[in-house]
Amino acid sequence: xxxxxxxxxxxxxxxxxxxxxxxxxxxxxxxxxxxxxxxxxxxxxxxxxxxxxxxxxxxxxxxxxxxxxxxxxxxxxxxxxxxxxxxxxxxxxxxxxxxxxxxxxxxxxxxxxxxxxxxxxxxxxxxxxxxxxxxxxxxxxxxxxxxxxxxxxxxxxxxxxxxxxxxxxxxxxxxxxxxxxxxxxxxxxxxxxxxxxxxxxxxxxxxxxxxxxxxxxxxxxxxxxxxxxxxxxxxxxxxxxxxxxxxxxxxxxxxxxxxxxxxxxxxxxxxxxxxxxxxxxxxxxxxxxxxxxxxxxxxxxxxxxxxxxxxxxxxxxxxxxxxxxxxxxxxxxxxxxxxxxxxxxxxxxxxxxxxxxxxxxxxxxxxxxxxxxxxxxxxxxxxxxxxxxxxxxxxxxxxxxxxxxxxxxxxxxxxxxxxxxxxxxxxxxxxxxxxxxxxxxxxxxxxxxxxxxxxxxxxxxxxxxxxxxx
Amino acid sequence: xxxxxxxxxxxxxxxxxxxxxxxxxxxxxxxxxxxxxxxxxxxxxxxxxxxxxxxxxxxxxxxxxxxxxxxxxxxxxxxxxxxxxxxxxxxxxxxxxxxxxxxxxxxxxxxxxxxxxxxxxxxxxxxxxxxxxxxxxxxxxxxxxxxxxxxxxxxxxxxxxxxxxxxxxxxxxxxxxxxxxxxxxxxxxxxxxxxxxxxxxxxxxxxxxxxxxxxxxxxxxxxxxxxxxxxxxxxxxxxxxxxxxxxxxxxxxxxxxxxxxxxxxxxxxxxxxxxxxxxxxxxxxxxxxxxxxxxxxxxxxxxxxxxxxxxxxxxxxxxxxxxxxxxxxxxxxxxxxxxxxxxxxxxxxxxxxxxxxxxxxxx
Amino acid sequence: xxxxxxxxxxxxxxxxxxxxxxxxxxxxxxxxxxxxxxxxxxxxxxxxxxxxxxxxxxxxxxxxxxxxxxxxxxxxxxxxxxxxxxxxxxxxxxx
Numbered sequence: 001x002x003x004x005x006x007x008x009x010x011x012x013x014x015x016x017x018x019x020x021x022x023x024x025x026x027x028x029x030x031x032x033x034x035x036x037x038x039x040x041x042x043x044x045x046x047x048x049x050x051x052x053x054x055x056x057x058x059x060x061x062x063x064x065x066x067x068x069x070x071x072x073x074x075x076x077x078x079x080x081x082x083x084x085x086x087x088x089x090x091x092x093x094x095x096x097x098x099x100x101x102x103x104x105x106x107x108x109x110x111x112x113x114x115x116x117x118x119x120x121x122x123x124x125x126x127x128x129x130x131x132x133x134x135x136x137x138x139x140x141x142x143x144x145x146x147x148x149x150x151x152x153x154x155x156x157x158x159x160x161x162x163x164x165x166x167x168x169x170x171x172x173x174x175x176x177x178x179x180x181x182x183x184x185x186x187x188x189x190x191x192x193x194x195x196x197x198x199x200x201x202x203x204x205x206x207x208x209x210x211x212x213x214x215x216x217x218x219x220x221x222x223x224x225x226x227x228x229x230x231x232x233x234x235x236x237x238x239x240x241x242x243x244x245x246x247x248x249x250x251x252x253x254x255x256x257x258x259x260x261x262x263x264x265x266x267x268x269x270x271x272x273x274x275x276x277x278x279x280x281x282x283x284x285x286x287x288x289x290x291x292x293x294x295x296x297x298x299x300x301x302x303x304x305x306x307x308x309x310x311x312x313x314x315x316x317x318x319x320x321x322x323x324x325x326x327x328x329x330x331x332x333x334x335x336x337x338x339x340x341x342x343x344x345x346x347x348x349x350x351x352x353x354x355x356x357x358x359x360x361x362x363x364x365x366x367x368x369x370x371x372x373x374x375x376x377x378x379x380x381x382x383x384x385x386x387x388x389x390x391x392x393x394x395x396x397x398x399x400x401x402x403x404x405x406x407x408x409x410x411x412x413x414x415x416x417x418x419x420x421x422x423x424x425x426x427x428x429x430x431x432x433x434x435x436x437x438x439x440x441x442x443x444x445x446x447x448x449x450x451x452x453x454x455x456x457x458x459x460x461x462x463x464x465x466x467x468x469x470x
Numbered sequence: 471x472x473x474x475x476x477x478x479x480x481x482x483x484x485x486x487x488x489x490x491x492x493x494x495x496x497x498x499x500x501x502x503x504x505x506x507x508x509x510x511x512x513x514x515x516x517x518x519x520x521x522x523x524x525x526x527x528x529x530x531x532x533x534x535x536x537x538x539x540x541x542x543x544x545x546x547x548x549x550x551x552x553x554x555x556x557x558x559x560x561x562x563x564x565x566x567x568x569x570x571x572x573x574x575x576x577x578x579x580x581x582x583x584x585x586x587x588x589x590x591x592x593x594x595x596x597x598x599x600x601x602x603x604x605x606x607x608x609x610x611x612x613x614x615x616x617x618x619x620x621x622x623x624x625x626x627x628x629x630x631x632x633x634x635x636x637x638x639x640x641x642x643x644x645x646x647x648x649x650x651x652x653x654x655x656x657x658x659x660x661x662x663x664x665x666x667x668x669x670x671x672x673x674x675x676x677x678x679x680x681x682x683x684x685x686x687x688x689x690x691x692x693x694x695x696x697x698x699x700x701x702x703x704x705x706x707x708x709x710x711x712x713x714x715x716x717x718x719x720x721x722x723x724x725x726x727x728x729x730x731x732x733x734x735x736x737x738x739x740x741x742x743x744x745x746x747x748x749x750x751x752x753x754x755x756x757x758x759x760x761x762x763x764x765x766x767x768x769x770x771x772x773x774x775x776x777x778x779x780x781x782x783x784x785x786x787x788x789x790x791x792x793x794x795x796x797x798x799x800x801x802x803x804x805x806x807x808x809x810x811x812x813x814x815x816x817x818x819x820x821x822x823x824x825x826x827x828x829x830x831x832x833x
Numbered sequence: 834x835x836x837x838x839x840x841x842x843x844x845x846x847x848x849x850x851x852x853x854x855x856x857x858x859x860x861x862x863x864x865x866x867x868x869x870x871x872x873x874x875x876x877x878x879x880x881x882x883x884x885x886x887x888x889x890x891x892x893x894x895x896x897x898x899x900x901x902x903x904x905x906x907x908x909x910x911x912x913x914x915x916x917x918x919x920x921x922x923x924x925x926x927x928x
Contacts, residue, residue, distance in 0.1 A: 035897055035915070042896055049865025050918075052846040055839075085739050093739055115898055127878035127891030134895035137914075142870030143845050170842025208837035229879040229889035274734075378893070379900060381885040394620045396632060400505045403512055404617035410884075411691050411762055411900035416893075442763035443737050447900070449909060450690060451757030454746040459557065459597075462744050468706045468723070468795075469775045470525055470568055691910065692884060692928070715884065758909045 005031045005076070007327055008092060008105040010083050010269070013041020014313050015305025015320035016111030017066050019294075022324030022342075023109075024075045026333035031076040031103060033083055033094060039067045041113055042133060043313040045140040054143055057168075058201065062313075078103075084444040084453075086273060088298070093444075100452050107300040107327045110270055111320060114263040114284065114306035117419050119362070120370045123225030123234075124259060125378055132260025135162050145171030147256025151234055153177035153222045154260035155360040157202055162258050163214070164205040173214045174254040177236050179243050179261075179366075180359050181219040191355040222259060223249055223369060231257050244365025262360025263310045264419060268441040270296070270303055279434035281361050282354055283309030285419060286438060292343065294323030295330075302327045312353030318346035367423040376424075377417040379410020387421060391428045398422060398439040408439050411447050472644055473499045473629075475812060476656035478636050478670060481511035482801035483791045483808070484662035485619035490809025492626045499654060500623060501647070503635035503666070507616025510664050513767035514798050515687045515721030516546070516612040517709045519700055520577035521554045521569065521604050523796045524775070528575035529819055530800045537802035538610050545618050546611025550711070552700035553582070553591060554602045555752060561704035562600035568704075569602045579604045593696050593753050600704075607700050609711050609719075612798065639673045645787065658812060661782065661790045662805075664797075665730040665768030674785050678778065679828050680793060682768040684726040684735045686742055690759035692716030701752055708748045718759060720749045726766035735766030771795060773828045779808055783825035790824050853922035855904075862918035869895060869902050869914035880904050880913055882928040890928075903927045 009020040012034030020032040032039070038046035044063030047054065056064075070077055081096040090108045094101055116133040118124060130138065130146050132154040138144055139162075149172045152163040163173045192199045209216060217236055223245065224235040234257055235249035263284055270288040271277055275296045277286050287309045294302040304323035305316040322342035328334045370376060372385040382405050390404045398414075401407055401421055408414030408421065418438040426433045444453070475491055477484045480502030491498045500506070518538055523531040538547050554569070556562040566581075573579040582603045587594065590603070623630050631651050638648035639659070647654040663670050665682040693716050700711045708722040724741040728734055742764050750756045770793045772778060777795075782788035791808045794800050807817035847863045854860065855877055862871030869892040872880065879889035880902050892902040895914050902913040905925040913924075 048867060048870075050848045050863035051865075052848055054845045055841045085737075087739060091739075115896070116894065125883070125888060125890060127880065127889045130892065131894050131899075134893055134899075137895035138870060138873070138892075142866055142874075143841075144870050144874050146873070164838050167836075167838050168841050169845075170840050204837045211835055211837065229891075375888075378883070378890070381883045381888070390617070393617065394624060395505075395617065397505050399508055400616055403508065403613040403615075409613075409763075411760070411903070412898060413762070416899050440734075440765075442765045444761055444764070446897070447691065447760035447762055447910075449757065450746050450750055450759045450761055453761050454743055454750050454757075457744070457747040457751075459751055462748060464705050464707060467564065467568075467704075468522070468524075470571065760910055 005029050005103065005105040006331055007107045007109060008033060008090065008103060009109040009111060010092070011041065011111035011113055011305065011307070012036065012039040013043060013111060013113050013305060013316065014066060015316035016041070016109065017070055018317045018320030019109045019111055019304055019324035019327070020075045021069055021073055022321045023328040024073045026325070026328040028328050028331060028333055031078055031105070032070065033078045033081050033092070035080070035082050037080050039070050039077065042137055045137055047143065048141045051143055059140060082446050084446050084448045086269060088273060095448055095452060098452060100448070100455060107302065107331060109294070109302045109304065109323060109327055110307060111305040112266040112269055112307040114265055114310055115415060117261045117264045118259050118416070119261045119366050120374045120376050120420050121223055121225065122371055122374050123227065125375050126225050126227045126231055127229050128227065128231040128255070129225055129257045129259055132158050132162055132258045133263065135258040136165065139165045139169060143169055145169045146258060147254070148172060149174045149254050150256040150258060151175050151177060151222070151252055151254040152258045154258070155179055155262050156356055158260060160202060160205040160209070163209055167208065167212065173209065175215045175217060175252050176209060177217045177220050177222055179219065179221050179239055184359055188355050188359060191352055195352055221369060222257070225257060231255055239365065242365045243363040244368060261362065261366070262357070263306065265307045265309060267307060268413070269445055270307070272441045272443060273301060274298060275301070275303070277437065280309065282358065283311070284357055293326040293339065294319065295326065300330065310353070310357045311350040312356055315346055315349040315353040318342055318349055322346055367427060370420060376420050377407035377410065379412050380406040382407040384424065387424050388428070391425065396425065396429060398425065398436060401425065402439045413441065414439055471655065473497050473654065473656040475658040475660055476501065476645065476647055476654050477660045477662055479661065479663035480506035480619070480630060480632070481509050481662065481664055482507070482615060482619070482798065483664070483805050484660070485623060486802050486805025487660055487662060487791060487809045488628050489622055489626055490806045491812060492628050494809065494813040496813070498628055499656070500628065500630040501634045501636060501649060501654065502630070502632055505616055505632050506620050506630060507618070510767045510769055511615045511798065511801065512612055513687065513765055514612045514685065515709055515719050516609045516798065517700055517711070517721065518609055518799050519552050519604065519607040519702060519709065521552060521572065521579055521602060521607060521702060522706050522709070523572065523577070523799065525571050525575045526776070527796060527800060528572060528577055530804055531796055532576055533803040534800040535606055538799070541610070541618065541802070545614050547608065548714070549606065549608040550699045551603060551605045552607030552702060553587060554702040554704060555598050556600040556704040557597050558599055565600055565602055565704040577604060578606055591697055591699060591701070593755050595752055595754055597751070609700055611713070636670065641674070641785070658787045658789065660808070660812065661788065662792060664792055665770040667770060667778070667790065667792050669731065671782060671790065674782070674788065676782055676784060678790070678824065679772050680770050682730050682770050683723065684728060684766045685721065685769050686724045686726045686737055686745065686764060686766050687719060687721040688742060688746065688764040689762055690718040691762055693718060693759050696753055696755055703748060703752070708745070708752065710749050718756065720745060722748070728766070730768050735768060737764045737766055769797070777804065777822040778824040779804060779821040780811065780823045781825070851918055851920040853918055853920070853924060855924045856926050864918065866918055867914055868904065868916045868918055868924060871918045872913060879926070881926055884928065
């Protein structure tokens with residue numbers, strides 16, 4: 001493969017797929033690259049091939065519609081493909097079926113979506129603890145509940161969706177634990193009234209849990225997970241308005257736990273390419289600088305979807321359409337009218353999405369849940385105490401913490417510890433987290449086996465420059 | 471407040487000089503545009519190999535090795551010995567010629583038999599034609615440089631400022647350095663800013679013919695033991711070692727993209743791939759190791775590839791230290807020499823006049 | 834009891850079972866599903882050992898990012914959440 005496309009879109013979620021569809025509809029030669037075997041992203045992730053039949057849900061219907069649209073288009077869908085390196089200009093190095101190949105294009109759209117933030121608490125590394133969003137990925141593709149009796153803990157609407165899905169898939173929910181208060185939800189209500197269908201779904205999730213006698217612990221948080229290679233139970237505690245612990249722990253028994261604290265944008269690819277980043281709590285943390293139509297400071301590089309800020313699936317889809325249209329227009333295809341429509345829809349749905357994001361914005365007390373013995377960097381097994389020792393020795397940046405303690409040096413590339421590390425630096429230095437950027441991201445975008453990165457080669461053809469001066 | 475010496479650049483060169491000057495009774499301050507030890511000092515591959523040092527710099531490299539050994543565990547020092555490999559007759563001839571001269575210059579380098587090599591590194595390819603060995607070779611953990619020197623500066627009570635870029639230098643009676651954290655006044659200044667020496671000297675209208683190489687390093691995930699020494703290649707285009715934690719560090723001076731002026735280098739797949747291919751050629755079992763990160767660091771040099779260490783031409787009270795080929799190895803030592811020189815003492819080994827005529831290969 | 838959210842567990846039809854091994858023990862999965870799902874359903878949560886303290890780790894993000902579900906197949910470390918189950922596959926705990 002070394003096809004040259006007009007536009008390559010990376011990421012097959014609602015935003016990337018809509019961007020690809022919009023650009024393709026303008027007559028451009030578009031490729032859509034995605035890690036999964038089917039279009040849908042995390043939110044509309046498709047069932048895997050082991051599921052021969054299953055009842056439809058809201059998510060499967062939305063995903064199926066998107067998949068049908070892509071199938072009916074002229075888009076080249078490159079599935080099960082991992083982009084591991086991007087070179088300006090644009091050349092993408094793509095790992096697929098144990099082979100790396102290069103794809104080139106005139107314009108590049110990154111729709112890299114979001115990942116989950118989980119505030120580290122003692123025992124959160126226990127096997128059997130799943131991320132809240134991770135659990136949804138498991139449900140959607142494998143239709144498997146996380147255990148027999150699960151505690152579901154987290155912020156925003158996701159915690160209720162996960163609890164509901166566990167019940168739908170035949171599992172038992174031991175309890176729902178959420179840092180949000182009923183008052184937080186009352187504040188979100190006015191903007192939810194404009195979305196009656198979603199409001200109704202949420203009401204059904206909560207009512208079903210209540211009918212089933214599942215306790216819902218409002219304004220509470222998981223403070224400790226007990227177990228070793230399997231979850232045995234958790235401790236929970238009451239929180240104040242700032243999410244600082246106010247009460248003694250109580251214990252709840254369960255064999256599994258889903259834990260999450262909201263979503264954060266996947267910015268690494270854009271950041272590596274040199275797009276400036278800024279911090280915005282309301283959008284989930286660090287985001288790349290973009291114009292409203294997805295343009296960046298780098299020529300022919302566009303960004304859309306949750307990777308530019310957490311606004312939810314509906315907004316992401318509209319933003320994808322807008323960005324796809326703009327990328328096409330910059331290549332001389334398309335009209336302004338369609339862009340205006342897409343922008344209006346995007347801005348409207350983004351307002352609602354950000355109301356939901358607001359329920360997960362970390363509050364000052366949250367960082368204290370990470371005790372000195374808690375592992376912060378899962379990959380390298382680095383505790384808060386080790387990071388604080390580094391801070392006390394004078395380290396003042398994410399890069400310095402990484403160099404000195406190895407926190408963030410593991411296979412995940414710091415994706416799951418960067419936020420917690422910035423909190424610790426902020427706390428110690430008194431600087432706001434907005435002044436503490438994540439460590440410099442390094443390629444590859446995903447781990448790649450050396451033999452595949454190296455490719456096939458002939459020793460004698462190896463380009464050997466002249467040796468160093470003697 | 472007037473410092474005796476303000477040092478611009480908080481890598482090994484700057485911090486090492488600061489420590490020597492403070493020992494000599496000076497009040498010094500170290501300024502870095504980023505964090506201490508996070509430039510070339512912190513992102514190089516950490517190889518400490520006499521086999522890849524220049525013949526004329528060998529006395530400095532031998533002293534440098536002793537410095538690193540003394541720093542020990544705090545910098546992740548490991549003396550493992552190292553092999554340099556040749557895979558064909560041309561490389562074997564190159565190896566023979568170069569290592570012989572380096573051995574004559576004082577490096578304990580010997581040629582080893584195939585059996586000795588196999589016993590030492592059983593996972594090496596069968597394709598080795600010739601190999602040299604140096605028991606003094608090893609590595610340190612470059613990512614600990616910042617942490618180490620930061621601690622040393624603090625222990626010595628030396629002031630330092632991070633994220634403190636010098637944007638202007640004025641000279642009347644003293645030097646006045648403009649920074650985002652205010653003006654710094656000093657009697658003397660030492661430029662130790664590595665690849666940024668050229669723009670820094672230009673602030674005083676001095677032209678230093680400094681160029682920057684953009685060296686690439688790659689690290690893998692943790693692997694079962696595959697090698698116990700530092701492995702190099704006759705051309706110098708491969709260095710690799712496996713750390714105690716199982717990760718493998720692969721370098722060899724393959725060039726990335728970007729310039730110091732742009733503020734960051736970028737990895738080029740075109741050069742990473744042959745670097746990795748060469749590594750896998752040497753140790754085939756590396757093929758399954760997943761690559762976790764590649765990055766670049768700027769290595770400064772001048773046309774003759776010898777250090778700048780001495781007075782900044784034409785500016786009284788200003789000094790420069792940098793462009794040391796093998797600077798990671800030699801840095802802790804040559805910075806002591808620089809400190810001694812500024813203190814008015816005779817350095818143990820000669821310095822390298824930054825005002826010399828830079829014809830290639832001359833000094 | 835009234836359920837507003839129906840139980841779909843019994844309406845899910847899965848593909849033919851396949852048998853693979855995890856650290857030498859037989860585990861049943863379904864053709865076309867990923868290892869993380871199959872191992873979780875079999876109660877095999879501990880997929881790798883963390884560095885330093887060897888602590889047990891398992892699937893966490895389920896989307897190919899966190900690297901916690903890595904296992905070893907033919908000497909190659911792979912993400913269980915992105916590796917398909919096949920008959921006879923020999924999977925080992927990593928780390």
